[in-house]
Amino acid sequence: MKMKKSLIALCLSAGLLAGVPGVSLADVNVVPQNTAAAPSIPNSALQQLTWTPVDTSKTQTVRLASGGQHLNVPGITGSVAAFSVPANIGELTLTLSSDVNKNTGVFAPNVLVFDQNMSPAAYFPSSYFTYQEPGVLNADRLEGVMRLTPALGQQKLYILAFTTESDLQKTTTLLDPAKAYAKGVGNAIPDIPDPIARHIADGVVNLKVKNSSGSSVLVGPLFGSSGPASVTVGNTAAPAYNTQPAPAAAPVSAPAPAPVAKSEPMLNDTESYFNQAIKQAASKGDIDKALKLLNEAERLGSKSARATFISSVKGKG
Numbered sequence: 386m387k388m389k390k391s392l393i394a395l396c397l398s399a400g401l402l403a404g405v406p407g408v409s410l411a412d413v414n415v416v417p418q419n420t421a422a423a424p425s426i427p428n429s430a431l432q433q434l435t436w437t438p439v440d441t442s443k444t445q446t447v448r449l450a451s452g453g454q455h456l457n458v459p460g461i462t463g464s465v466a467a468f469s470v471p472a473n474i475g476e477l478t479l480t481l482s483s484d485v486n487k488n489t490g491v492f493a494p495n496v497l498v499f500d501q502n503m504s505p506a507a508y509f510p511s512s513y514f515t516y517q518e519p520g521v522l523n524a525d526r527l528e529g530v531m532r533l534t535p536a537l538g539q540q541k542l543y544i545l546a547f548t549t550e551s552d553l554q555k556t557t558t559l560l561d562p563a564k565a566y567a568k569g570v571g572n573a574i575p576d577i578p579d580p581i582a583r584h585i586a587d588g589v590v591n592l593k594v595k596n597s598s599g600s601s602v603l604v605g606p607l608f609g610s611s612g613p614a615s616v617t618v619g620n621t622a623a624p625a626y627n628t629q630p631a632p633a634a635a636p637v638s639a640p641a642p643a644p645v646a647k648s649e650p651m652l653n654d655t656e657s658y659f660n661q662a663i664k665q666a667a668s669k670g671d672i673d674k675a676l677k678l679l680n681e682a683e684r685l686g687s688k689s690a691r692a693t694f695i696s697s698v699k700g701k702g
Contacts, residue, residue, distance in 0.1 A: 417507040417531075423497050424460030424549075431503050436469040436543055439594050449492060449587035456547070463492075463586025465547040472501065472539035473654045476597040478532050481546060483514065484589040485525035485559060485582050492588030493527060493552040499543040500535075506542075507533075511552050518560045525559050525582070532597065537655050537685075546590050557582045655685065660693045667697035 434454055439445045445468060447453060453464025470477065485491045494514050498507040514529040535542060559580045567574045659682035666675040675694055682690035 417498075417509060420497070420505040420508045422510065423495070423505060423508040424458055424547075426456065426458050426461075426497070426505075426545075428503050430456055430458060431499070431543070431545075434465075434467045434545075436467045439468050439470050439544075439592055441471075441474070441594050441596050444591050444593045447590045447592075449590060453587055460549055461547045462550045462553060463548055465545060466590045466592075468544040468546075468592050469541050470544060470594050472535035472542045474596050476532065476534045477542075478530060478595040478597045479544065480528065480530050480591075480593040480595070481514070481544075482517070482523075482526045482528040482591045484591070485527075485557075486585075486588060489559070489580055489582045490585040490588065491525075491527055491557055491582045492586070492590060493548050493555065493557070493584045494529075494546045494590060495549060495552070496529070496531070497545045497547075498531075498533065499545070501539050501541050501543075503543065507531075511548070516557050516559070519562075519565055527557065537658060538652070540654075544592065546592075548584070548586060553584050553586060555584050557584070656682075656687055656689060659685075659687055659690050663690060663693050664697045667694070672698065 434456070437445060437447065447466040449464035449466060454467060455463075456465055470479070481494060481496060483492045483494050493511040495511050496509040496513075497505055498509075500506045509529060509531060511527075514527040517523065517526050517528045519525050533542065559582050561575075561577055561579045563577060564574050564579070566572075659678055663675050663678045663682070666672075666678060675697065679690050679694045
């Protein structure tokens, strides 16, 4: 039996990952939760699309000229690429790129992220996807990296890549191959003009999905930071847990009496999620966080969280 009330929020970290080789910083002024800036797409139109499943084992490539789809929606021009990604495997890192073709054209992607109910949850405009110079394994491309943490209860997320009429009026300056070679071998960079890539309505879009195992769950907006901010989209019943480790000598408090559980059984994926989180918190000595996870799990109907907590605290988890 499914839980009556789905938790549909997404915690999204907008920005490219620091320390990733060859990836430059995207537009830090992008506010992912500002979906009002995106084209309005009727749910009926979204239901008619074929959403290509993507897993974490390979990169999914769509050649829009032959494999793209069309949406007759104001604000969207040309072909679109539609993907579905699993949302029950923890934090996700999505790398979306658009290749420059041999005729010096490139598809300038915009990305709309939808939750499992097809409600828009985040919007990354074309300014977020920046030019990446060619490397040993990659050609010239526009690329952006998005970190998404699905809220509990999500099974799938939907990723829609498209371009706009405004994007088609723009161009991207590339790096001349001779300059790229000179940089690679350490020679003086020649003073020659760089080629210009025109923006086109159909190109080649690649999506790689990676499970960022071990990352903390991002809950709630983080404002006041100079870097890319994590934001919460929609409603979630999950509280903001204390992520600071407890002092090593802190006494272990006994778990509070079990709260009144929901009448519906907890979903297996949700049960496993909480049990794993309790074990991880206990192993780090953060008993306060483990207790909060226990209370929340039992509030949602967990039947195994208390046993997991006790065995973990005793060192048997």
